[in-house]
Amino acid sequence: MQAVKQTGPYIRKAISTKRMMTDVLIALIPVVMFSIYRFGWDAVIRIVVSVVVMVGLEALAFGMMHAPEKNKDTFKTRLKSRYRDYTINNVIIPSISAIIFALIIPSKLPIYAVVVGAAFGIIVGKMLFGGTGMNIFNPAAVGRIFIGLALSDMFTGKYVETDLIAGGTALATIKGGLGFPQALQSYSVLDLFIGNVPGSMGEISVAAILIGAAYLLIRRSADYRVIVSALVTFVILMGLAGLRAYPDDTLNFVLYHVFAGGLLFGVVFMLTDPVTSPVTGPGRYIYGMIVAALVVIIRLFGAYPEGVAFALLFGNMLVPLIDFPTWSTNRYKPSFFIGCAASLVILGLIVYFSAGGLV
DSSP: OBOOOOOSSOOOSSSOHHHHHHHHHHHHHHHHHHHHHHHTHHHHHHHHHHHHHHHHHHHHHHHHHSOOOTTOOSHHHHHHHHTTTOOTHHHHHHHHHHHHHHHTSOTTOOHHHHHHHHHHHHHTTTGGGTSTTTOSSOHHHHHHHHHHHHTGGGGSGGGSOOOTTTOSOHHHHIIIIIHHHHHHHHSOHHHHHHTOSOSOTTTSOHHHHHHHHHHHHHTTOSOHHHHHHHHHHHHHHHHHHHHHHOTTSHHHHHHHHHHSTTHHHHHHHTTTOTTTSOSSHHHHHHHHHHHHHHHHHHHHHSSSSOOHHHHHHHHHHHHHHHTOTTTOBSSOOHHHHHHHHHHHHHHHHHHHHHGGGGO
């Protein structure tokens, strides 16, 4: 079956966009509640500011992008006619992007930086592409990457919660030169699971993320293929790196990298975005593999301790290529399995032999 180009969002289920997006909001509740419990009013203020900015700017851009009806003669009626197609989805969807954006930033990030990131994400990452269903990049990731590069000083020092002993977040401790064994002494796997570690507001509690993931999968509002593909690829490649660098503690090495940073949050709430992910089943497996492999490469060999947002945006760029009608299909052909297996083998060999320098 050939992939057919249709208007977005690209949802291939007998459910409404409103119901699916509402499910995502509900799934985010455990993560939001934990972030409020952990960071207090800092979390509340940044989430509210992000929501107000994204929802407000999308509404403003929506009105500017829709021409008023010609037979309306007063300013009020002409303005109202610009919003004739404005629905509840135009509130729910940017609210989700706003909450996700707020959850992947530090709790002490200055408010003006939150405003800048949220504004850039919703305008440049979404509305410039035509609005809901037309964007090729995840708006939250676009906003986070922009302020991470443009306002890099805001992600160090007093603006970022750090551990007084380890001196940084769980992943930054490894990159800081202490290495994995010392990082594991500072932050146990159990600490990572329950969220007793410093980091971005919504990424530190694995337990809260898994509750949201379970809800989305039960409700079938998230595609399991993307999640399975990304996590399996990540575990295999990190496992090979652990076998090479830390053969006596490979399991903890893998669990540490799975639980630390934004991997699980990104896989559950960002990678599964139906608008910016491929439309076919095989394509979603490939998409998950690409993003997970990039995260592994960035974490192990890159300059940054985390790589989920960068990997996600790069994966978004490749979605049109994955969905290209000439080869895009919902059939699982032998070439699909051969290609995935060969890619894993090649990547695994690269990671394994390169990981010797991690010790």
